[in-house]
Amino acid sequence: MGVTSKLGNLGVVTTTLDTAVNWARTGAMWPLLFGLACCAIEYMSTQASNYDMSRFGMELNRATPRQADLLIVSGRVTRKMAPVVRQLYDQMASPKWVISMGDCASCGGVYNNYAVVQGVDEIIPVDVYVAGCPPRPEQLLHGILTLHQKVQSETISQWA
């Protein structure tokens, strides 16, 4: 603003710290390679070339939670798998976000019985819920963009 109008086109950009850090966070948010059930197949379709997720920054899936930013819980979480999901979430380094993909991860889905955890938000805090059984790739992309909007509206006081 002030500097560029006085000195002309120097290749300098001024912005706030919030915007810069949030831009960096949403630009390359790498998810954890974590697919549980049917939603994982739609997640793989979203990652593939037809509904490419790399254009939104999710180029790679990291196999280890220590290097991942985003946990997309795709599929039904059963009572036997619940401690594993919790352990993976704990192993991720902050800043981390969680998208609960599909009906089973959001609320237990079609299964209201002894074996399925009724919503992964019984175990880990969720940022965005994506509905669908399984959600279409466009729905998942909308969920990811909603998460990006949410991250871009964060301020210094909310950073992990």
Add this chain to the structure above:
Amino acid sequence: MAVVQSPDSYIQEGKWEGNLEQLKGLVSERAFTGETMLLNMGPHHPSTHGVLRVLLELDGERIVTAVPDIGYLHTGIEKSIEAKTYEKGVTLTDRMDYLSPLSNNMAFCMAVEKLADIDVPERAQLIRVMVLELQRIASHLVWLGTHAIDLGAMSVLLYCFREREKVLDMLEMLSGQRMMGSYIRPGGVWRDITPDFKPALRKFLDEFPRSINDYQALLEKNPLWIDRTQGVGVIEPEVALAWSMTGPSLRGSGVNWDIRKAEPYSGYETFDFNVPLGEHGDVYDRFMCRILELWESVKILDQGYKRLSDKGPFRTDNRKYVPPPRSELGRSMEAVIHHFKLWTEGFSVPDEEVYVSVESPRGEIGCYLHGTGGTKPRRVHFKTPSLIHVSALPIMSQGHFIADLVAIIGSVDIVLGDCDR
């Protein structure tokens, strides 16, 4: 290394140690002295095709014993179906083997039709066969993509998913949903084919053979692929039969058994197709079996396309089991009564048991259905091929490296939703 984890104790204390006592009968003696290493190939792993846990006993990098541990995706589908009527239960069967939902629907619907003695019109049988073969193509494409990327060929994954989008578009035209369509219902299929289905199918059948040629050109004679897959995971035909393996995993060892040929259902006897067989029983032969099955599915779809008429019956007229179309409700009192009874209570089946089996892309899905004489089942049990194949993993992987275990898991095409239900 924890073998037993109860949720509360883990979250509170962060315990990692377990004791080796629980493994007494499962791993060899050398593990207890520390000569071999116990490694957990855990439920979260990029190459296990789902949430499968394999406890490996390793001597250096060679596997001495592999103990699979399943149940991480057990959703109690069988018990949930017992609480629903038969028409509603079809939607739950979609989600077992989530790569080929229509095969599961077919197994359940065939069992209901056999038990309640419901007939299926010929055109509905033809539509069912075509939809099942489309589903077989879609499932084999996912198998090929994930198997190839496990062994390092990443572009095959992207090509396969690109072709799969076309198949999913066609399934969406028919049932409204890409994956869990519940298109096959007791008595026929849910609704008639739409006008855009046949042109899309023709276009797909004209273009798909070139894609299969691409996959074969990339992998079939590739020296890297041959090195990694030939001689790996060999299982002899007698051992495979004794362990109840089915489908392409059995045919890769040379046993000529395909339910579509041996006990044909839904009009398969009127189609002309071959059953590819392997010879050595290794990963390469199972791979070739499935690739050749893609060609056979294209053949069946071609024959079906020529026979399929645009209009005709798609579900049985027996109003005791199938709700009437809305147009009939305005004109006939019986239709209203049938509609009411079917949507409130459902139809009743006798208090007997049946067993049907269907050739899914993975193997034989068997559905054991025991009715009560009422509207809800007493017991539904699905014998799924992936459960049997995971139990045969220790035999196939003995003496191989961990990287070979990845190839074996991929070649046997397990889907954990199928395994755990």
Add this chain to the structure above:
Amino acid sequence: MQIPPALDPAEAVQVAMPDSLLEVKLFRGETTLIIKPDDIAKVAQYLRDTPGLVYNFLSDISAVDYYPDYNRPERFGVAYHIYSMLYNRRLRLKVFVPEEAPEVPTVTSVWPGANWLEREIFDMMGINFSGHPDMRRLLMPQDWDGHPHRRDYPLGYEQVQFSFNVEDILKHKPLAKE
């Protein structure tokens, strides 16, 4: 190679082991032999090894719980579905198991593929298979109580959320903030 002619399984078992076979049923083209529980392994061995029968493929083992309306001999039934590759025909062996002593001899010595199928039935129905090499739970966690597929085991669902039970339900979801 001469294939020996196919024998009728019901007659063959009736002749060879007359006190094991309790009943023969025919329904929708499927033959069911009802066998005494303690003899199932012997009958299975006979059916697999006799030329003319050669039921060498085990398709499925399923268990049924007839609680609470028992118009059957006992509470549990175990159905073995076997298939003969040579003669291309199927057969079902049914065994009725009482509630007080649910024990059946294992058939893993005849068909090794029965290993995990029997483990699943132990896990889900609580029927013990004596002589099984590895009797542990298969699908549920090892320290789980109860056998889920029994008819008196509750389905265990979450109730529909109304204003009177909304706090009870939200107590289970401490992390669902937004």
